[in-house]
Amino acid sequence: MKFSYKFSNLLGTVYRRGNIIFTPDGNSVISPVGNRISIHDLKSHKTSTLPIESRYNFVALDLSPNGNILVAINEQGDAFMISLVSQTVTHKYRFKRKVNAIKFSPDGKHFAVCKENNVFVFQAPGPFTGQYNGFVMERVFHNFYDETTCLDWSFDSKILAVGSKDMSIKLFSLGKWDNFKTYALGGHTDVIVACFFEHKSYDITTISRNGQACIWECSIDPDGLLPFQEPIPKKKQKPSHELQEDDVDLTKVIERSEEEISKHLNQLDIDDKEENEKNKKKEKMYYKRLARHYLADDVRKESKDAVLTAASYHKATKVLVAGFSTGAFFIYELPEVSLIHSLSVSDEKISSIALNSTGDWIALGCGGLGQLLVWEWQSETYVLKQQGHSNNMSCICYSPDGQIVVTGGEDGKVKLWNVTSGFCFVTFSEHLAPVTAVSFSGNKKFIVSASLDGTVRAYDIIRYRNFRTLTTPRPVQLSCVAVDSSGEFVAAGGQDVFEVFLWSVKTGRLLEILAGHEGPVWSVAFNPNVTSTILASVSWDKTLRIWDAIEKGSDHETIELSADGLCVTFKPDGEEVAVATLDGQITTFHVRTATQTGSIEGRNDLGSGRSDTDLVTAKKTLESKAFTSLCYSADGEYLLAGGQSKNVCIYNVKEGLLVKKFEVTQNRSFDAVDDFINRRKMTEFGNLNLIEEREENEGGNVAIRLPGVKKGDMAARSFKPEVRIYSLQFSPTGEAWAAATTEGLLIYSLNLGLVFDPWDLEVAITPDAIRQAIKDDQTNALVMAVKLNEAGIIQEVIENISVNDVELTLTNLGEKFAERLLIVIASALESSRHLEFYLVWAEHLLTIHGPKIKSQKNMPGLIALQKGLTRKYEELSKLCDFNTYTMQCILRASANRQALEKEKAKGNIEGENETSSSSDEDENIMMFNYD
Template sequence: MKFSYQFSNLLGTIYRKGNLLFSPDGNCVISPVGNRISIYDLKNNKASSLPVESRFNFTTIQLSPDGNMLLAVNEEGAAYIISMISRRVVHTYMFRRPIPYMCFSPDGKHFSIAKENNVFIYKTPGNLTGEYNPFVMERVYHGACDDTTCIDWTSDSRVIAVGSKDMTVRLYSLEKLANFKTYVLGSHSDCVVACYFENQSLDMITVARNGVVVLWECSIELDDLRPYDSSQKKKKFGPGDEDEDDIDTRHAEDPTETAKEIGNDGEDDDNDDAKNKDDQDPDKLYYKRLKKYYLFDEMSDKNKRQIVLTDAAYHKSLRVLVTGFSNGAFLIHEMPDVNLIHSLSISEQEITAVSLNNTGDWIALGCSGLGQLLVWEWQSETYVMKQQSHFNNISCLRYSPDGQHIVTGGDDGKVKLWNTSSGFCFVTFTEHTGSISAVEFSRNGKFVLSASFDGTVRAFDLARYRNFRTFTSPRPVQFVCLAIDCSSEFIAAGGQDVFEIYLWSMKIGRLVEILAGHEGPVVSIAFSPALMSTTLASVSWDKTLKVWNAVDTESTNETIQLSSDGLFVTFSPDGEEIAVACLDAHILFFDTKSSVQKGSIEGRNDLGSGRSDTDLISAKKSLQAKAFTCLCYSADGKCILAGGQSKNVCIYHVQESILIKKFEITQNRSFDAVDDFINRRKMTEFGNLALVEEREDAEGGNVAIRLPGVRKGDMASRAFKPEVRVYHLQFSPTGQAWAAATTEGILIYSLDANVVFEPFQLTLGVTPETVREKLSEEKWSEALMGSIKLNEPAIIQEIIEKIDVRNVELTVRSLPHAYMVRVLKYVATMLESSHHIEFYLTWIQSILTAHGPELCGSDTTIMPILLTLQKNITRKYEDLSKICDFNKYTIKFLLNLGKIKESNKLKDELMEIDDVINDENMS
């Protein structure tokens, strides 16, 4: 078994914080998700994550106009230039300060970055500028008196507008212009949230946090801006004279004095803006305020004073302005008349990000409080996409038997189903009133079970998406573990406050048995996966492992003493071995029949240490209290996957008891307990500065102190810094991937077949050229065996697809059994992405017909292949069934429409005949 697992996708977390982007074609939404970036393809209904990981959460992202370069900055000011073609980081740069806003010029040659009260202009590396060194700075502007908040470029990329917290908008030119000077626009009484130039014009729209929209009209057109001619100036003035246009804001010592000297004073009086208009040069640039509009007048909310405008987006061609507010509402206005054309409230939480696509039809809205991301088509008033994360941690997950779906349970009491192929959540169950502690799929994949702290175990039907069974105990119990037997007839759940195991019958929906005997909380239970077996294993904090015969009325059990408190128990795929994770970081293996210990693994040193900001002991000392809390066997049962109270996930070989590979699931320093040492620069005589929360007065007032001992989620703390850990993990039934429920979300790690060259019985004379020669000589079986020996997927696919469909059965029958397992594996994998569905189904039918009995009697490696085959065939069937149903109903509609037209035509002909007969009778 290969272990070249690499990160492939992030599920369960849709949006954290930061701005949202649309791709240039308008079909994809780019969202920052923690320290990763996810791309949601709305046209193909698929979500993917870039293989890029930052050391802190991303807060600002920006895409170049051609869509080839993504600029992302995290909360510590580290900027990443990411190629969207290769999906790799090209360069990094440290600004060492938060970057609230970035913007590319429309021509793509420059990008601007707002940092504190400054604006930096950089050249875009690439063919457009001829500059391939990243972050080559061209200009710096120091005009603002407070932090800058927004930037916008004119259509010709010569002038930029910069809004700031000092309630003004300043205009700068990238190059010297003869009839332009730095200009200051006032008229606002709160922080400027957004500023926009009109299309092919210098007219502007500015939006403030208090909901005020101001429209500005410029005295000159964009085409009237003339380049500066230094020879004319020297001719007009003397060599020692100076003009105000020569003032360079990069060297201004006092920004306030410079603004007064070279720009408008920003007064609100319209008469002052057009003062002495007739006496001014007609080519002179000045602005006039046309209209001032209060958006809160459109709202019916009584608490208008507490609402603030959080973000805005403007479509320059359609002249549509979208504004989001802190009460969860957003408004769409038509400019320049500021006519309200649409309003909607999506939640009670703050809207933190608003974005428009290139056509202006779709609006992307992000809500960081709920982890919600939705795309709204405002013209038809329909959702294009609506996805929401779990409000808090994801506590458990399970793969479906075919590996096509993942079910998750969270501390928010919700059960969600995710499609592993598309990455989207397609159903959410909200019947539970407490945190979800465990979830399970039935063996046939037709229903889902969930256990909760609310004292119920619920069954959800995946055909009708409803809760059709609810199991309860005679007295209230907080269920923390759940198991279902191989026949899906019996369901067991263990209690945390009552030390008993409850057994229900799925058919009759009643309690069958109560298994008592543990003296501590029952934290984990598991049924044996062996056929016709009802063996149940349970571990508890009383340092015992009990093996039960669940169907036996006498409730017989065998007790095995453990070295420490039991935390997790699982069976091997064949049901002959039991693995137990203990509190002392040991993994113990027992024989199911004889209850004899077969081996043990000590994984404390593999867990990895980490020191929290509130820890008073070192990371080395805190490592002694860490342990594995979840285990999972691989599909063949040879290896075991282990995770727990750290950022590391380990794969061990069961028989050899050695560590094979260790995965570090995150490098995100925005989480707690990631580093082994606390930054000494943050340590003072008063304590750790990382515990001090910096907030503005307008964002919430006093800061509450964090409650002691709280690790999952502290509602008393305004700044929540969760501790990194692995809550649950599982191998995919196909063996091609494994998933982990972590603080980040659901991380999917899958095998990349192109990374490792692993030939199979390769001899000296087997090369791609000789394989193709065999194929040209129509020696199909020899060519196929040669490609399998090379074990290159591209060559195998080429050989398989060039074999004529009439020769498939003969080729399959002539292959040895050792090659058939690999042929079936590649055919099952290629079916997922190929359009030749009937061709590959012919291969599958021929293989299973000719070698079916031999494959059934082979080793355990055939089962993941068959599950992969089932998953891909099911997915193809679902895709084709939708198309076929649509075509079938369309054809029926057309046939009925034709019949109606024929009947109408026949009626018209009969009426004409009647008219002729009546005319003849009258005559």
């Protein structure tokens, strides 16, 4: 098994804080998600996360006009210049203070940054400026009395407008202009939220937090800026006694004729007239306020405390979108500020608004709910509607084919995520309390979830409905749930009542109550073997109990543990069980003999950071850490473990050794990431991080945190959570694993092309030798390619073999080579265009070597093959359905046309009606073809 797992995607969280932006083509939305950045492709309906991680959460970002350079700045002022072509960080810069806004100029030559009460203008690297250093500062503007909040460039990138908390907007120019100097616009009575220049004009619209919108008109046209010219120094006249021979004497001028003097005077008059005309054109630039509008009046009818929190403006169509703290947004048309449309998204404030290049799509981000919406305002439809768990994600589970991940959260919701697209497509919100566990059935037809509200709910993932609600005789807080391999029985353990409950899915009846535990039942698991109904449960009473309730009722076998049991999981073959205990150990037991087969001491591998409230060191805190989630790999040889830390460990079960450790986050915005607290922050009164800097929140109310709350402060909604891994699971294909963490759902997958992992390699086996062997002996070439174990080489050999020779080639292939060839064909089926060709290979491979392939050892390959076939089937079925309906429509239109022509031949329809109906029919066909 390979261990070159790399971070591939972030699910479960679509938006946290900061500003969201559209790409120049308008088809993708770039959203900051904590200390990472996600790109949501609206055209192909996929989401991807850049492999870039900051030490703190991103709060400001902007994209260059050509879409190649992304500048992202985190909450500590660390700026990253990211190339979206290579998806790498090219330059870094430290502002050392909070940055409120960043904006590229329309020509792509500069970008401006708002920091404190200053504005910094940098040269953007690229062919426009000839500058390839990252952050080359060009200008700094200091004329503010408070923090700068927003900025905008004029269409020609000559003038920069900057808004501030001092309720003023100031205009600056990069170059020197004869009729323009730094200009200030006043009249607002609250913090400036946004300012926008008009299209091909210097007119400007400014918006403040209390909803005031001011329309300003510029006195000059876009061509009215005059370049600044340095005055020409006058030459000193020489005194008369110093005149030389070449100088002109005054006496000679007097001797000129009268005609020359008159011509000279006329020329002077013409020059004076031209100078006067230039002075008239040389008007100084000033602004006149045309109107003031109160946008908040529309929303304050329902809420008096509503304030404007975000705004965006599309200059070409003159459409203004304003978002408020109540979750409502309004669409206006400027300059009349006439209301076009209004909609309420949620009860949380709108943190960011963006418009795409055409002005049709509006992207809205709500930080409180982690919600991201893309709304098409003309058709009033959602292009994208995604929302993560508003509180921590507590549990996850893969579907049997690895295509879907189900998550449960402390917000009481159950969500289904498509691993390929990265989007949530179903949300179940029937639970009334936090969801503690979720599980998929073996046939992929339904999922079950347990909650602290005392119910286990079963959801049909075909019709997307809650078809069973399983309850207990008396109210019990359920902490865990499991489904057997046949999908007939469901078991759940109680947290306050120390019993295990067993239900039938078909009838919904409670079959058995398994009593015997003397502490909270924290984890249950069914044997994955189809022929077995054995159930294992662990509790805080330091016991592991193995039940066979279907066959023997309440009879069970008890195994004493070294400490409180936290998690139990079965090996894929059902012969072994692994248990994580409170002392940081992982112990394995044989199910039939109840004997211990191995032990792993994992406490030192967990690693532990020091929280801001800890009074002891991280080394001492480590003694209280333990693994809370376990999962076997698909082949059963390795164990994935995670718990109360930022590290995920992979152990070899047989040897009991640590194989690899993954650090899931470096985000210092979370608590307990660092092992040491900076001594500069330690005072005689404690840690300075615990001092709460309260700013006036939106709406004027300051939320005070509740003391002692650690699982998400419902009062303030702004807490510093501790890094923790709540749940882990390997993908059934073995190519990826997922972790439910404080950040969200992290997906780590294998990149087979990056690691050279040969198998039974010989000196004579090289890519050139393999290509040469294709011409001589195809079976030998395939064996050599499998030994080299390069997916690209194996695929090249397969595609050079004729379809007629596939059966003969696989017949001569050895069994051990056929097992490895299965995974390559499964991956090729998912990515290659030669669908029928690889289907022939898969059919002959399973027909010839299927009975000899060991099912358990090659289960990941078989599941990967099933996953690839299912995905291709879904893609092709949509295309085939579309083509079927299209053909039906064309045939129906053709039948109507033939019937109409028959009626024409009989003469039953008059000429005018015939021509009009036929023209209507032609028009309908043309419209259909156009659609």
